[in-house]
Structures are given as structure tokens and as C-alpha cells.
Amino acid sequence: MDNAKGTYLFTSSRLGFRTWIDDDIQPMTLLNSDNEVMEFFPFLPSKKQTIEFIRRMQNQFLEHGFCYFPVDHLATNRFIGFIGFSIQNFDSDFTPCVDIGWRINKNYWGKGLATEGALESIKYANKHLQLNRIYSMASKTNAKSIKVMEKIGMTYIKDFEHPKLRGNPGLKKCVLFAIDL
Secondary structure (H helix, E strand, C coil), X not given: CEECCEECCEECCCEEECCXXXXXXXXXXXXXXXXXXXXXXXCCCCHHHHHHHHHHHHHXXXXXXXXXXXXXXXXXXXXXXXXXXXXXXXXXXXXXXXXXXXXXXXXXXXXXXXXXXXXXXXXXHHHHCCCCEEXXXXXXXXXXXXXXXXXXXXXXXXXXXXXXXXXXXXXXXXXXXXXXX
């Protein structure tokens, strides 16, 4: 499906998934600077860090055919965040792995978009990617993301202490979920 930003890789009923473009830098920087959106993260990424994230996602897509896909709300053709996959390689007994994650503008919360987008991403992975298992992780205090993991059919694996969050007592205790494809 074509749009003002190019061609969507895939769509759900309300969302369009595509590759990252430079026009995403500003709205992603704004998303990353929202305290509510970033409540379960240890810091608010700077514009420079946001650009580095986007470049990392572009490179990951070129190398592996997936990334945290930028997502547009189809009814408004507005960028609302990302949903998709990323390679996690921090020091753990389950890494390296591919995880599914999401970050959505708070104006679009409570509408089932994270669940819809995650389910469509898993369908895309089943059809186009050579993945056997997808993980997801969140701080134990992030009830909304944990609920999405459960809604998309993921199974709880274990609690763990995230090595990148050890300096943050409120976030370091995490849950790990997985789904086999």
C-alpha cells in the first residue's frame, strides 16, 4: 500500500508498517521526550540518541529484514511510534535473541493499537522472516506492556534482572515472555 512516506511493508486494519526515513527524526524525538511514554525507561533519549536509534534500525532492517518498524495511523497518515522486532544482545542466558517491542504516542493509548500491531508483526514474521522464537521483556512494573504480551499469546518464561537497568532499582526487575513461530 502506498502512502506519502513510501510503500508500507505490511498493514493491519488501522496501522501501516514501513521503513525509517529522516522525516521520522522529529516525531520520534518528541515521542522519546514524553515522560509518560518513557516512564519505564531509565532516561529520555536526546535527539542525537534518537537519530542513532533510527540509523541502528535502518541498518538492522537492511541486514535482517526486520526492525522496530515505524508505524503510521492509517486514518490520519500520522507517525505514532514503532512496533516490531529488534536484536537484543545484552549479557543474559537467553541472548542474543529477537524481541518484539512497541512505543506509541500516548494520544493513541487505550485503543488496542499495540496489540493489533504486535499481532500483525508476528504474522509478518511467520510469513517473511526465518525466526523460530520471539521474546518480549518489560519491567515488572509495566503492567500495560505485560498485558499486551499476554493478549498476543506470549508465554511467561521468567523474571530476571536486566543488566542494562541494574543502576535503576525501580526498573531492573523484569519479566521475560516468548512465543514460538
